[in-house]
Amino acid sequence: MHEVKDTARALVRIGYDGRVHKSFRGHQAKERFDNEVLVLKHLEKHGCTFVPRLLECDPATLKIVTDNCGTRVDHISEERVKEVFAELEPFGVRHDDAFMRNITYRNTDGRFCIIDFEFATLLDGSNHPPMPGEGNRG
Template structure:
């Protein structure tokens, strides 16, 4: 497996089969795991096709396995970034970490995608609909 990210909050690796393995750790790991699972399930039910799709969920290891959404994007103008994150809001989710590192490019269909939803806000989620860093710290 190729290691993509290894921080105090998560270990992310891409398997030889192309699936992405994300293990949550550190501060509020359980809550961030549960929240990302909830957001990804919401987006799948809403028909959003430019985010990872959950393939497996392991609550005992705080691990999810998702589809791969392409490679990281090194350059994108600010307006295009904002358009992409605004498109996500049409599916009822506001991404609270609108950084370029959370945008990928999927060569298979020429689509920019968005990843990393542990701090996203479910716009119609009511109580506990967000784990924004300011709320999680």
Template sequence: MPEIKDTARATVHIGFDGRVHKRYRGARARERFATEVKVLRYLEQRDCPFVPKLLDANEEELWIVTTNCGTRVQHLSSAKAKALFAQLEDYGVRHEDAFARNVTYRAQDGRFCLIDFEFATLLDDPSVSLKPDLNPEDAAEDA
């Protein structure tokens, strides 16, 4: 499986079938896993069309498998990014890590999508939130 991300917080691979495999590690890995699983299930119940679908999750080994939402974008205007993350809030979720590194482009339908919900907040249940206090070094590491 080709590796597309390897940071202190997670490794991400795309399987030969196109599905995305993410393994959590590092600080608060179990909590970040739980948050992302809960948020992805929440968004699926609301038929959000621009996020991955959760296909499998293993709480013991801290990994998930999702559908693929395309390739990471290299350039995105701040206005387009702001609008995309604001649209997510219409579905009841604040991303909390609203950077272009968490935006993909799905060529099949010409849609920008959002990924990586491990720090997200459910707006109707703020207890589901791991809003990070990212310093510039953390942000650079996750890029």
């Protein structure tokens, strides 16, 4: 496997078959794992095709496997970054870590894609508990 990212929060490797293996670790690893799985399942259910497709998830080891959405982007305007992340909103998701480091480019169709959903928010609020005094959101 080829190592892509090794930080206090995650280890990301790309297998020889092209699949992406992400292991969550560090502060709130379980919560971030649960959130990324929830958001990726939500996006797939709603037909979003410019994000990774969740292939496997293991809550015991806090590891997910996804398909590959292309290569990291080195140059993109701030305006285009905003446009790419805004494309998630019709699918009911706000990324909440909307930086170039979370954009890839898929050569097969010339599409910018978005990765890394551990901090994303479902716009209906279903992945975040109500704040004290807000009552039940749903």
